[in-house]
Amino acid sequence: MQHTYASRPYAAITAIGGYVPQKRRTNFDLEQVCDTSNEWIIKRTGIKERRILDKDLATSDMAVMAIQDLCLRYEKNLADIEAILVATSTPDVMMPATANIIARKLALKNVWAFDMNAACSGFLYALDMGASLIESGRYKNVLVVGADNISAFVDIKDRSTNILFGDGAGVVWLEPSSENGIIxxxxxxxxxxxxxxxxxxxxxxxxxxxxxxxxxxxxxxxxxxxxxxxxxxxxxxxxxxxxxxxxxxxxxxxxxxxxxxxxxxxxxxxxxxxxxxxxxxxxxxxxxxxxxxxxxxxxxxxxxxxxxxxxxxxxxxxxxxxxxxxxxxxxx
The missing domain is CATH 3.40.47.10 (Thiolase/Chalcone synthase)
Incomplete structure (x- = not known):
C-alpha cells in the first residue's frame, strides 16, 4: 500500500548536532584488562576505539553539548524549542526525566520534555514520535535527542560487552515542510x-x-x-x-x-x-x-x-x- 500525505506537512530535519567525549578507550587499553586482542576485536566488530564520558558527567551533559553544537552550526534559537524528546537507556536518575534536566540546563521554562527508552532503537522511536507532533500541527519546533552514557553500565572485564560500547549524543531539530522530510x-x-x-x-x-x-x-x-x-x-x-x-x-x-x-x-x-x-x-x-x-x-x-x-x-x-x-x- 502506498502512503500519501497530501493533507499534512512533512516533519523535516532542519538542523543536526552531536557530541562525543574526548576520552578514548582503545582496543589496546582493553588488552590490559581482559583476554582479548586488537586484531580479534577489529575482526569481530570493526571497532578500534570508543569514547568514554568523565565520571562526574552524565547523559544530560552530552545532550546539552550536542544541542549547543546544533544551535551554533545552524544558528537556531533555543527559545523556539517547544518539545524535547530524549531517547536514552541511561537516564541521569530514575526521576525526573533526563529531558527535564536538559531543559533546566538550557534555561527553557515552558517546554514539553520527556524520555523514551527503546534501547538502541530509541532514536528511531523518538524520531517517529517527534514527526507525529509536527504532522499534527500542534508543534513546529521539536528536538529529538539520542544520548547514552552506556560506559557507566559496562563491566570493563567482560569482553562480550566492553569491546562494543561507547558514549555520545546526537540531536536533530524537526520543523514542518511542504517538500522534504520523514516519508x-x-x-x-x-x-x-x-x-x-x-x-x-x-x-x-x-x-x-x-x-x-x-x-x-x-x-x-x-x-x-x-x-x-x-x-x-x-x-x-x-x-x-x-x-x-x-x-x-x-x-x-x-x-x-x-x-x-x-x-x-x-x-x-x-x-x-x-x-x-x-x-x-x-x-x-x-x-x-x-x-x-x-x-x-x-x-x-x-x-x-x-x-x-x-x-x-x-x-x-x-x-x-x-x-x-x-x-x-x-x-x-
Missing amino acids: DAFMQSNGDGREFLNIEGGGSLYPANNGLIEVEKKYIRQDGKVVFKQAIQSMSDACNQVLSRNNMRIDQVNWLVPHQANKRIIDAVGKEINIPEGRTLSNIEYLGNTIAATIPLCIWENIKRIQKGDLLMLTAFGAGFSWGASLLRWAI
Missing part, C-alpha cells in the same frame, strides 16, 4: 529478547537498595549470537517493509544509515537489502555502539556527504527486542 516509519517490538540483552539492576524489580545490586545485574549483558542473528533479520525486514509499502526500490535510496552495533551486522544488512556498494554510512570504527546516539551521530559525522533531496533509510535494532526503519528525504 514513512515502521516500528516493531515483541518482548522476546529480554533475556538476551539487558541491564536488570536499578529498576523496580531489582532496585538499588543502598547501592547493593547483585554484581551481575549492574551491568549490560548480552547473548551475542542471538542478538547478531535477530538484528540482521529484523533491520533488513523493516527496511524492505518501508520500501514495499511506499512502492520504492532500494536503488532509489541514496544512503542507508544503520544502527552502529557491529560492522559485520552493518555489512550483512546492506547485503540482505541489496543496497548498492558505497551507500552505507558508518562511524563505528572510532565510536563503537553509542546505543540511541548511533544514528544521529553517524549522520552528523557524514553530513558533508549528504545532499539536500537525498533519500535516507534509517534502521535500528535494540534490546526488547525492538527494531524499525524510517525513510526520509533530507531537507538541509
